[in-house]
Each structure stands twice: as C-alpha cells, then as structure tokens.
Amino acid sequence: MSDFSSSIDRDLPRFRAELCEFLRIPSISTDPERAGAIRDGATWVSDHMRQAGIPETEVIETEGHPIVLGERMVDDDAPTVLLYGHYDVQPSEPDDLWTAPPFEPTERDGRLYARGAVDDKGQVHMHLKALETRLSAGVDVPVNLKLVIEGEEEIGSRNLGQFLSENSERLACDAVLISDTGMFAPDLPCITTGLRGIVYTEINVYGPSSDLHSGSFGGAVVNPANALASILAGLKDEDGRATIPGYYDSVRAITDRERADLERLPMDEEILRQTVGSSELGGEKGFSPLERLWYRPTLDVNGLLSGFTGEGSKTVLPSKAMAKVSMRLVPDQQASQVVEAFEARVKELAPPGVRVEIRRFHGGEPWVADTEHPIFEAASEALETAFGTPPAFIREGGSIPIVQSFEDTFAAPALLVGFALPGCNAHAPDEWLDLSVYRRGIEALAHLYGGIGDKLKG
Numbered sequence: 001m002s003d004f005s006s007s008i009d010r011d012l013p014r015f016r017a018e019l020c021e022f023l024r025i026p027s028i029s030t031d032p033e034r035a036g037a038i039r040d041g042a043t044w045v046s047d048h049m050r051q052a053g054i055p056e057t058e059v060i061e062t063e064g065h066p067i068v069l070g071e072r073m074v075d076d077d078a079p080t081v082l083l084y085g086h087y088d089v090q091p092s093e094p095d096d097l098w099t100a101p102p103f104e105p106t107e108r109d110g111r112l113y114a115r116g117a118v119d120d121k122g123q124v125h126m127h128l129k130a131l132e133t134r135l136s137a138g139v140d141v142p143v144n145l146k147l148v149i150e151g152e153e154e155i156g157s158r159n160l161g162q163f164l165s166e167n168s169e170r171l172a173c174d175a176v177l178i179s180d181t182g183m184f185a186p187d188l189p190c191i192t193t194g195l196r197g198i199v200y201t202e203i204n205v206y207g208p209s210s211d212l213h214s215g216s217f218g219g220a221v222v223n224p225a226n227a228l229a230s231i232l233a234g235l236k237d238e239d240g241r242a243t244i245p246g247y248y249d250s251v252r253a254i255t256d257r258e259r260a261d262l263e264r265l266p267m268d269e270e271i272l273r274q275t276v277g278s279s280e281l282g283g284e285k286g287f288s289p290l291e292r293l294w295y296r297p298t299l300d301v302n303g304l305l306s307g308f309t310g311e312g313s314k315t316v317l318p319s320k321a322m323a324k325v326s327m328r329l330v331p332d333q334q335a336s337q338v339v340e341a342f343e344a345r346v347k348e349l350a351p352p353g354v355r356v357e358i359r360r361f362h363g364g365e366p367w368v369a370d371t372e373h374p375i376f377e378a379a380s381e382a383l384e385t386a387f388g389t390p391p392a393f394i395r396e397g398g399s400i401p402i403v404q405s406f407e408d409t410f411a412a413p414a415l416l417v418g419f420a421l422p423g424c425n426a427h428a429p430d431e432w433l434d435l436s437v438y439r440r441g442i443e444a445l446a447h448l449y450g451g452i453g454d455k456l457k458g
C-alpha cells in the first residue's frame with residue numbers, strides 16, 4: 001500500500017492556502033445578492049477539480065444555482081464511485097458574534113475558522129486533495145469517478161433531484177460517497193450508518209362555534225384547549241413511550257456492533273445536559289441519551305396555540321385549539337403507517353363534544369446503511385490507516401433527504417464519512433474545521449479511493 005503521509009505533509013501549507021481561498025468566497029445560496037459569489041464558488045470548484053486531476057469538468061446550469069460535475073473515466077468495466085458535496089454555505093449573520101469576519105479564514109488553536117470551513121467546503125476540499133495526492137504521485141485511482149458538487153444544499157437541494165434523475169444514465173454508479181456529517185472526537189473517525197425520518201402533523205380541535213364567555217358557559221361545554229391537552233398527555237405514557245398501537249413493532253433492535261461502538265464514544269451526559277440548559281435530561285425509559293437520539297423514535301409537540309395568549313387576563317372559552325406534533329422515525333418504521341396509526345390514536349383520545357382534524361405536512365423515511373457492503377470495509381481500513389483506530393459506526397438524529405434520493409436513483413449504497421467535530425458551529429457563528437482532522441482526513445480519503453475500487457471489484 002502506498003504511503004501518502006509524507007507527500008501530504010509536504011503539500012499541506014499549499015492545501016490550506018487553497019482552502020482559505022475557497023472559504024473567502026461568500027457563496028451564500030439563500031441570498032440573491034450573492035449570486036455572483038455562488039458563480040465564483042462553482043467556477044472555483046471546477047478549476048480545482050481539474051487541478052486535482054479530474055479531466056472533464058462542467059458547470060451545469062439549473063433553475064437555481066449551478067451544479068459542478070466532474071468526470072474521470074478509467075475503464076467502462078471498472079466500478080464507478082460518485083462523490084456528492086456542496087459549495088454553498090449558510091448565511092453568516094449575526095456577524096458581530098464572530099471572533100473574526102466569517103469570510104476571512106483565521107487559524108486559532110489548531111482550528112480554521114470561517115463560514116463553510118466544515119460544512120461543506122472543507123470536506124469537499126479534502127476529497128479534491130486526496131485525489132490530487134494519489135494522481136500527482138502516479139498512484140492509480142482504479143474507479144470511474146463522478147463528482148457532483150451542488151450550490152443549493154443549504155436551501156433544500158431544490159434542483160438536485162431533477163438533475164440526478166435526468167442524468168441517471170450518465171451518473172450511474174456503484175457507490176455514493178458523501179462527506180457532510182460528523183465524527184465524535186478528533187481521534188475517533190466515524191461512519192454515519194443511519195438517519196432518522198420524520199412525520200409532521202397539525203392537530204386542530206374544534207369545540208363551540210365561537211369563543212364563549214367562561215363565566216356564562218364554562219363548565220357546561222367541552223373546552224377544546226383542555227381536550228387537546230388531554231389528547232397530548234395521552235399520546236405518551238409515564239415511561240416516555242408513545243401510546244400509538246404498533247409504534248415500536250418495526251423498530252430495529254440495536255446490534256452488538258452498534259452497542260460496542262456506543263461504548264467507545266466519549267459521551268458525557270453532564271455536558272449534554274449543560275448544552276441543552278435543562279435541569280435534567282429526559283426521554284424514553286431504559287435507553288441512554290445516544291440510544292434515544294439515534295436508535296429510538298420520538299413524539300414531540302413542536303407548537304401549541306389556543307385561546308387568549310396576550311398580556312393580562314381574558315375570561316374566554318376558546319372555540320378551537322391547535323398543536324403541531326412531529327415524530328422522528330427510525331428504521332424500519334414507515335412514515336405512512338405511522339401517520340395512520342397516529343391519527344387513529346388521536347381520534348380515540350379525543351373526548352366527545354369536540355371535532356378533531358389532522359393535517360399532514362412533509363415527511364421522510366428513516367435510512368439505514370447496509371454495513372455488510374464491502375465499501376464499509378474499504379472505508380474502515382482507510383480510516384484506520386490514517387487515524388490509527390477503526391471507525392465507530394454512529395447515527396444521526398436528523399434527516400439528510402438527499403441520501404435516500406441518491407440510493408433510490410442509482411440503486412447504489414451510500415457511504416457517509418464525515419469530519420465535523422461536535423461543537424464545530426456549522427450554521428452558527430465561529431464555524432471551524434479541526435486542522436489535524438483535515439490532514440488525516442485527506443490521508444484517509446487518499447487510501448479510500450484505492451481501497452474502494454478493490455472492494456467493489458470483489
């Protein structure tokens with residue numbers, strides 16, 4: 001196996017200077033006034049793909065911001081790997097909370113601070129430098145490469161799905177590589193193997209035909225606010241479990257490997273408690289905080305509205321009440337089944353004298369990787385070579401909808417190897433990238449681009 005360590009050390013000052021140049025481009029996708037910067041970002045990515053040794057690059061127009069496509073074909077019979085990332089960033093406001101200006105990258109204590117440092121420009125750059133490291137040393141990249149770097153991830157990847165399906169033949173691949181997730185500690189590389197899905201609903205409870213005087217009518221009518229409160233209370237039991245019939249039936253049990261990895265993670269419950277600023281952590285009985293965040297489904301009220309909510313008092317008996325309720329789902333729950341069972345349970349809990357209507361908003365299925373697929377072995381070996389320890393399999397409590405779109409479009413497995421550390425302030429002031437992780441990540445990816453080819457060939 002080649003050792004890329006010394007060449008990366010030699011080139012690192014230049015790599016970092018280039019990354020700083022990338023980070024100086026304020027490619028904020030949501031801000032129409034930054035359209036020029038978005039274009040500069042796309043051009044920068046395309047130029048630097050070529051510098052890395054990707055011969056074919058194209059800045060492709062969409063209805064929104066351009067997608068940069070890079071291609072390097074070695075052999076029609078070789079396996080194909082598709083890399084996905086994004087060059088757009090979140091807005092930087094409030095700028096006065098940044099220690100140094102957000103688009104002037106600054107190094108402090110081994111960290112590089114700038115908007116986009118870790119989400120996702122820094123991680124995209126690690127891939128480009130890993131490819132450059134291999135190719136400039138004359139070490140083969142034994143797979144066909146397709147690089148898709150978009151400019152609308154932070155605004156919901158509005159045009160990506162259509163782009164993928166319109167180009168599904170051109171982009172056909174055997175594996176999808178994504179670096180837009182995190183790791184648990186600087187010395188502990190991680191592969192994200194599961195994401196939660198979501199079901200989002202609104203419960204409307206209607207009582208009397210108009211608001212009433214609580215003195216004249218209180219006691220003789222069913223109050224929709226009280227009714228809603230009893231519905232919500234009835235949706236969970238004392239152990240923090242949802243009371244929806246069948247809710248946990250298809251929840252996958254935590255595997256031995258996952259349990260062993262959970263034990264490797266330096267998880268400090270007290271730090272979590274302080275981070276959220278609550279007097280005590282809560283959740284489903286019988287599970288640790290990480291199990292609750294990654295492996296268990298939830299049921300939470302996201303908003304409540306009824307009656308008089310102004311300053312002082314008003315003796316009103318409201319005619320309606322509303323709650324927004326969402327459920328984070330885990331494999332193998334199915335959004336459509338969950339929402340049906342939820343609606344039935346809400347109606348069952350509603351007292352006579354009110355009418356209940358439930359609206360459904362966006363939803364998304366949970367995702368879990370097939371970690372038996374050989375690309376996971378390739379990634380584990382590459383990460384262990386660079387970090388000195390095998391990666392932990394972790395999950396993510398939120399959703400990354402594009403992962404499912406990639407798997408659906410290409411029927412290929414997704415590998416989520418990310419390098420954002422806890423507290424890295426993605427989307428917040430003082431976003432940072434750990435420079436030792438940047439260095440080791442480039443090395444790991446340089447190995448991965450070789451190993452993944454061998455594993456995919458079988």
Ligand SMILES: [Zn+2]
Nearest residue numbers: 119120153180
């Ligand atoms: Zn991102």
